[in-house]
Amino acid sequence: MTSNANNITPRNTVLNADCISAMRSFERASVDFILTDPPYVTRFRDRQGRTVTNDDNGRWLRPAFNQMHRVLKDGGFAVSFYGWNKVDLFMDAWKAAGFRVVGHLVFRKRYASSARFLRYEHEQAYLLAKGNPTLPAHPIPDVLDFPYTGNRLHPTQKPTEALTPLIEAFTKPGELVLDPFCGSGSTLAAAQKLGRDWIGVELDAAHSETANRRLAWLQQRGRAAA
Structure with a gap:
């Protein structure tokens, strides 16, 4: 979909919406960095019986990453978690959208999420590039620690401590970080703490309400400390 003068990319808000429709309303090349943990297409169910929306199909994969590529600035990066046993579906969607795979990340756990x-004692993500980005002056390691969150806010909650180095490495203060599958808002919380703008869908x-409450608390805390 071609962007027009009426398309506006919001900042510092969480949208309760389908991310494909939401991103179509964003301005082209308006996002500096994407960090997201989409459904793994594995019909996930945790020990409490909680599931993840749209984890039972991959119909959203290609259109979602197509829109991510459209809204990302040229020379920008995206980091996407993925399910290892569905990597063929994810790789197909990334390449069809126009992303180049430029790195692989492993997040080591001190516990087994299942057996x-x-x-299974790690998570994984790929580093994707749009165009030909500048090499970072100080590349971060491709193996990072993954503290346990207890999944209190979301059945697949990611720790902000594991996401912070990525945002710090690939953005500057004031730039815009997008998470189109933001869950309980871990990416957004990490961006907020680092002084980046953010947008979650x-x-x-x-889960959208949880993310809104979480970010509102962080913003209030930041204003109180100022």
């Missing part, structure tokens, strides 16, 4: 043929109304 079958192996004990979340389809599930309850």
